[in-house]
Structures are given as C-alpha cells and as structure tokens.
Amino acid sequence: MQLVGILQIRSYEKIKEFLNEEHVGRVASIDSNGFPQIIPMNFVFLDDAIYMHSHVRGEKLDNISRNNKVGFEADRELEFLPSYFEDPHNASLADTLYISVVIKGIASFVSDREEKTLALNGLMEKYQPEGNYDPIQSDMRVLDAVSIIKIVPQTLHGKYKIGQHLKSEDKVKLAQNILKRNSSTAEQTLKIMGFEIVDGGLKMVDEPMW
Known part of the structure; x- marks a missing residue:
C-alpha cells in the first residue's frame, strides 16, 4: 500500500494546532564548514511564521547571517507499536504512531520592536498560559538583550500516522x-x-x- 498521501496532513488548521501544542522544535542551519547544525528551540507559530528567541551571539546566528535558508521541524511520538501486536516472532513489524511538521524556510532577525514584542509575548502566552506576569512592552530594555529569529516557510509539510x-x-x-x-x-x-x-x-x- 502506498502510504505517502494517506499520511499527509491536509488541514492547515491542524498543522497550526499541532505547532501551538508542541514545546520543542528543531532549527537546522548550515555552519561555516558546510555541515548542518540542528538546535532544539522553544518557538511560537504566529501569523504564519515561526518565531524563536536567542542570545544575541551564537553559532546558529552566524550560520543564518551567511545563509538564511533553514529547516525547521517539530514532531511527537504518540505510541510505539511493539512487533508482537502483529506477530510474536517478526521484529520487523514494530511501528510507531506519530505527528510531524517539516518546514523549509527563510530566516531573518527581527529588528522592529513591535514585532519583537509580539513574538516575545506570543512565547509567554504559549509557555505560561496561566499568566501571572506583566506583558512585555516595546520600550523595555529586554528587547535589546535578545535576538528574535523569524522563519517564513517556503514549504510546509505535515505527516501523521494514527x-x-x-x-x-x-x-x-x-x-x-x-x-x-x-x-x-x-x-x-x-x-x-x-x-x-x-x-x-x-x-x-x-x-x-x-
């Protein structure tokens, strides 16, 4: 059976829902020696773009400055399916139920203070939904202490197996x-x-x- 089409997530709303639920994504950039570097990051998906916050210096920032084409992915293993579900002897029948989203996109560093504020507040709302904090304002000095990486998807694909x-x-x-x-x-x-x-x-x- 050809599974590729069956496993494709066709609903953009479902992709957004999944990205809003996942706490860790992985961004891939190309280092100075031409090797991919993959870093786990907190992120938020806002206005059809991925936003992440970072220190103002670091290898991934240098990578993006040289080459702004990046990859991003988030995934969730739902359930490992042991082989004995199908056969008590054939180990090759082990399987996994999962959800994943893979993006190829263009990365940039956000300089506009209003957009940086939007991204940082979006991160807070995602990771601290119970509140109990004062929203970040665009005139706060903290905006100068962090970099905000924005990834605009060029391709976005989701797969699920349930x-x-x-x-x-x-x-x-x-x-x-x-x-x-x-x-x-x-x-x-x-x-x-x-x-x-x-x-x-x-x-x-x-x-x-x-």
Whole structure:
C-alpha cells in the first residue's frame, strides 16, 4: 500500500494546532564548514511564521547571517507499536504512531520592536498560559538583550500516522492492543485516534481526518 498521501496532513488548521501544542522544535542551519547544525528551540507559530528567541551571539546566528535558508521541524511520538501486536516472532513489524511538521524556510532577525514584542509575548502566552506576569512592552530594555529569529516557510509539510491507513476492524484491534499494553501515553493516543475509554472498553466516537 502506498502510504505517502494517506499520511499527509491536509488541514492547515491542524498543522497550526499541532505547532501551538508542541514545546520543542528543531532549527537546522548550515555552519561555516558546510555541515548542518540542528538546535532544539522553544518557538511560537504566529501569523504564519515561526518565531524563536536567542542570545544575541551564537553559532546558529552566524550560520543564518551567511545563509538564511533553514529547516525547521517539530514532531511527537504518540505510541510505539511493539512487533508482537502483529506477530510474536517478526521484529520487523514494530511501528510507531506519530505527528510531524517539516518546514523549509527563510530566516531573518527581527529588528522592529513591535514585532519583537509580539513574538516575545506570543512565547509567554504559549509557555505560561496561566499568566501571572506583566506583558512585555516595546520600550523595555529586554528587547535589546535578545535576538528574535523569524522563519517564513517556503514549504510546509505535515505527516501523521494514527491508524487512518487501516481498515476499521484493524484499527479497532490496534486500539485494543494499545489499551491493553497501557503505556503512559495510551489514553492520549487513543483519544487522538478517535476512541474513548468507556467502562474499561473502547468506543469509537470520531474518525479523525487531518
């Protein structure tokens, strides 16, 4: 079976929702020797762009200054599927349910103070949604102490694998196996797959298509 099209996230809203939920993304730039450098970063997706804050000096900033073409990705492993779900002997049948978004884009350093303020407040709202802080203002000195990296996507692709490639009966069987294995992520994975746990069993309440 050709899975590529089935696994593609077609909903831009779902991609935005995923990026707004993920706390760590990875930005890839090219260093002075031509090697890719990948750095994990906190980020926020605002107005169709990725924003990250950084120290005002560093290798990734030097890389971007030389070559502003970058990669960015965020991913989430939902559930490892042990091979014995399918066969008690064939290790090659092990699999993973996941969500990922990959961006190729153009990076720049934000100099406009209003845009820097927007990005920093966006980061605070994402990572500290409970509040209990004074919003950053554009006249604050902190804006001069940080760099804001902005990535404008040239291409943006999302993939997800939550059992949508399976026949209904096989998807139910998979969900039952996940419930029985009872990993720390099982309940959340089943919810994403469209199942609810009812009286110790499973009920499909949605057929999510992204």
